[in-house]
Amino acid sequence: MNDNPLPSMQGPVCPVPLQHKEKIVLGHGSGGKMMNDLIRDIFLPPLDNPILRVGDDAGVVTPNGNTYLSISTDAHVVSPLFFPGGDIGKLAVCGTVNDVAMMGAKPLYLTASFILEEGLEIETLINIVNSMKEVSDEAGVQLIAGDTKVVEKGKADGVYISTTGIGTVYPMVSISGEQAKPGDQIILSGPIGDHGIAVLGARGELGFTSDIKSDVAPLNHLIETMINTSKEIHVLRDPTRGGVASVLNEIANQSNVGIIIDEETILVNPSVQAACEMLGFDPLYIANEGKLVTFVSERDSKKVLEAMHQTKYGENAVIIGRVNQTPKKRVLMNTLIGSTRVVDILAGELLPRIC
Amino acid sequence: MNDNPLPSMQGPVCPVPLQHKEKIVLGHGSGGKMMNDLIRDIFLPPLDNPILRVGDDAGVVTPNGNTYLSISTDAHVVSPLFFPGGDIGKLAVCGTVNDVAMMGAKPLYLTASFILEEGLEIETLINIVNSMKEVSDEAGVQLIAGDTKVVEKGKADGVYISTTGIGTVYPMVSISGEQAKPGDQIILSGPIGDHGIAVLGARGELGFTSDIKSDVAPLNHLIETMINTSKEIHVLRDPTRGGVASVLNEIANQSNVGIIIDEETILVNPSVQAACEMLGFDPLYIANEGKLVTFVSERDSKKVLEAMHQTKYGENAVIIGRVNQTPKKRVLMNTLIGSTRVVDILAGELLPRIC
Numbered sequence: 001m002n003d004n005p006l007p008s009m010q011g012p013v014c015p016v017p018l019q020h021k022e023k024i025v026l027g028h029g030s031g032g033k034m035m036n037d038l039i040r041d042i043f044l045p046p047l048d049n050p051i052l053r054v055g056d057d058a059g060v061v062t063p064n065g066n067t068y069l070s071i072s073t074d075a076h077v078v079s080p081l082f083f084p085g086g087d088i089g090k091l092a093v094c095g096t097v098n099d100v101a102m103m104g105a106k107p108l109y110l111t112a113s114f115i116l117e118e119g120l121e122i123e124t125l126i127n128i129v130n131s132m133k134e135v136s137d138e139a140g141v142q143l144i145a146g147d148t149k150v151v152e153k154g155k156a157d158g159v160y161i162s163t164t165g166i167g168t169v170y171p172m173v174s175i176s177g178e179q180a181k182p183g184d185q186i187i188l189s190g191p192i193g194d195h196g197i198a199v200l201g202a203r204g205e206l207g208f209t210s211d212i213k214s215d216v217a218p219l220n221h222l223i224e225t226m227i228n229t230s231k232e233i234h235v236l237r238d239p240t241r242g243g244v245a246s247v248l249n250e251i252a253n254q255s256n257v258g259i260i261i262d263e264e265t266i267l268v269n270p271s272v273q274a275a276c277e278m279l280g281f282d283p284l285y286i287a288n289e290g291k292l293v294t295f296v297s298e299r300d301s302k303k304v305l306e307a308m309h310q311t312k313y314g315e316n317a318v319i320i321g322r323v324n325q326t327p328k329k330r331v332l333m334n335t336l337i338g339s340t341r342v343v344d345i346l347a348g349e350l351l352p353r354i355c
Numbered sequence: 356m357n358d359n360p361l362p363s364m365q366g367p368v369c370p371v372p373l374q375h376k377e378k379i380v381l382g383h384g385s386g387g388k389m390m391n392d393l394i395r396d397i398f399l400p401p402l403d404n405p406i407l408r409v410g411d412d413a414g415v416v417t418p419n420g421n422t423y424l425s426i427s428t429d430a431h432v433v434s435p436l437f438f439p440g441g442d443i444g445k446l447a448v449c450g451t452v453n454d455v456a457m458m459g460a461k462p463l464y465l466t467a468s469f470i471l472e473e474g475l476e477i478e479t480l481i482n483i484v485n486s487m488k489e490v491s492d493e494a495g496v497q498l499i500a501g502d503t504k505v506v507e508k509g510k511a512d513g514v515y516i517s518t519t520g521i522g523t524v525y526p527m528v529s530i531s532g533e534q535a536k537p538g539d540q541i542i543l544s545g546p547i548g549d550h551g552i553a554v555l556g557a558r559g560e561l562g563f564t565s566d567i568k569s570d571v572a573p574l575n576h577l578i579e580t581m582i583n584t585s586k587e588i589h590v591l592r593d594p595t596r597g598g599v600a601s602v603l604n605e606i607a608n609q610s611n612v613g614i615i616i617d618e619e620t621i622l623v624n625p626s627v628q629a630a631c632e633m634l635g636f637d638p639l640y641i642a643n644e645g646k647l648v649t650f651v652s653e654r655d656s657k658k659v660l661e662a663m664h665q666t667k668y669g670e671n672a673v674i675i676g677r678v679n680q681t682p683k684k685r686v687l688m689n690t691l692i693g694s695t696r697v698v699d700i701l702a703g704e705l706l707p708r709i710c
């Protein structure tokens with residue numbers, strides 16, 4: 001196949017900077033282009049440093065020159081607090097455990113800060129905390145620090161939870177969104193879109209009842225298995241906000257490569273597919289909370305795939321594409337109808353408060 | 356002086372557990388007794404582990420057996436976002452830098468997660484981020500990971516910021532709220548109550564205009580100086596929510612000792628004192644964001660005090676009391692009028708959303 005099926009594309013046009021007189025809209029939290037603009041124009045200019053600039057799911061630092069720590073943080077504002085397959089507590093633990101692990105690290109410690117709305121039922125909080133405990137045990141991480149603030153009724157929405165995770169990078173591992181290399185095979189760990197559609201269902205926004213459950217899960221044991229199998233895993237990322245389409249675009253940009261995926265290989269559960277068709281959504285942009293994409297050398301890709309198949313959260317893993325030299329910073333897809341189309345980054349907000 | 360001026364007191368009566376049918380009220384975020392109940396009855400039972408159980412400002416862990424990391428997290432929900440002497444950004448950095456440093460650690464890295472309310476002016480966010488940058492530089496810490504979520508208008512209050520800090524504990528140091536020892540001298544780093552009263556003033560709740568500025572400041576360089584001066588610093592803590600009274604009670608409980616302080620030694624700026632008198636507040640319960648209390652062996656206390664006087668944030672440090680064997684878990688105060696009274700922990704909420 002031609003490395004460069006659409007040679008006229010040279011990446012996105014020059015971005016327009018955010019104006020100081022603008023206001024925050026929901027799209028700024030979407031995980032797509034508007035959020036990237038916010039980071040590029042507002043957060044990075046003052047706070048810029050080499051670790052932050054990489055743009056990975058977690059920062060890797062070495063406080064004493066021999067231990068490499070992977071550190072990640074996330075605020076969780078999902079609405080509703082409980083949804084099929086999980087709740088904000090499980091999500092807060094898994095989201096951060098997964099981000100830490102995506103640097104090729106073993107998550108060890110978590111912190112959690114809670115913002116509670118006055119009037120919240122104590123019973124609700126107990127259920128959320130118990131859920132955090134259960135999935136922390138599965139992941140093998142320990143909550144070592146916490147904080148609680150309470151705001152007046154109408155100044156939050158039940159509970160918001162910010163979690164930070166700290167883990168140690170496995171020896172001899174260098175995994176980053178900057179490490180994708182031409183020839184790499186791209187593996188997706190299972191069917192996509194379950195989390196976003198499950199949350200939408202819990203909001204009553206599907207217009208029909210569904211059996212779709214969120215895929216929210218801790219992926220650190222899956223990743224440990226993968227790393228024990230191959231030293232040629234170049235990239236790991238979880239396609240949360242913005243979905244698979246957005247993370248592939250992020251990686252194409254970070255590594256300055258082209259990505260081509262095959263639509264027919266991408267698994268979507270039939271009920272998720274049906275919901276997406278009714279609502280006009282593309283599953284490639286829907287959030288997942290228990291899936292990963294990984295970029296592995298062609299040589300090791302089969303071995304890694306087989307190892308993934310032996311695990312609870314990787315049994316449906318499949319190779320969905322590969323990395324090319326060009327067109328740089330572009331994601332293309334061979335469609336079911338035989339054409340090739342650009343898979344762009346999400347522009348604004350598809351589903352607010354999905355995580 | 357008698358070690359046990361009120362021998363009939365044997366600590367608080369048996370606490371009544373929180374009921375599952377209750378609801379969260381503002382007092383649960385106060386830093387006082389209600390928050391302790393919430394932690395004891397809701398968070399600790401499922402999440403209990405030796406690190407969390409200590410109840411210090413930060414957890415200390417050792418991921419590889421030779422580096423000791425101090426890790427702390429805080430949610431910041433102060434209202435208003437800007438107040439004399441600081442803003443939510445400066446507060447979010449200092450609050451976490453200080454909590455990390457209070458374990459005898461050098462803060463190195465910060466993460467920040469932002470919850471933004473739809474409609475927030477971008478200009479406001481820029482000012483907050485610039486403020487975070489400025490004080491991060493002063494403290495010498497690097498922001499290495501971040502996250503942004505946006506919620507609908509009316510589901511937050513402008514900006515909430517959760518920060519987590521990571522630092523390395525200085526060699527040969529073992530500082531904790533459990534380490535107070537009979538005979539220790541208690542040093543307070545300066546006048547109290549400025550932060551709480553400054554925020555109240557910014558809300559227009561003083562009923563008069565005032566020149567009171569928040570004391571919000573990073574204390575890590577002060578602490579480094581103290582640790583370089585003495586190996587006999589046993590406890591460090593910053594009296595934020597709940598004020599000096601609450602932290603002294605926490606330490607008396609953690610170390611199972613008695614504490615006696617002298618009211619005449621405790622500095623309060625005249626305008627803070629005037630505001631407290633008008634509003635019926637006791638400055639001992641008002642939040643500070645740039646002060647610390649430390650417990651030092653009697654032998655080294657003068658040396659540490661002199662070293663503190665040479666620093667920017669410790670120039671008004673003063674010895675305010677000492678540790679006794681008994682009455683265990685009690686804080687007593689020799690008052691200006693010559694009596695001795697119990698200084699109890701704050702029960703409910705004094706000032707909501709002060710940090």
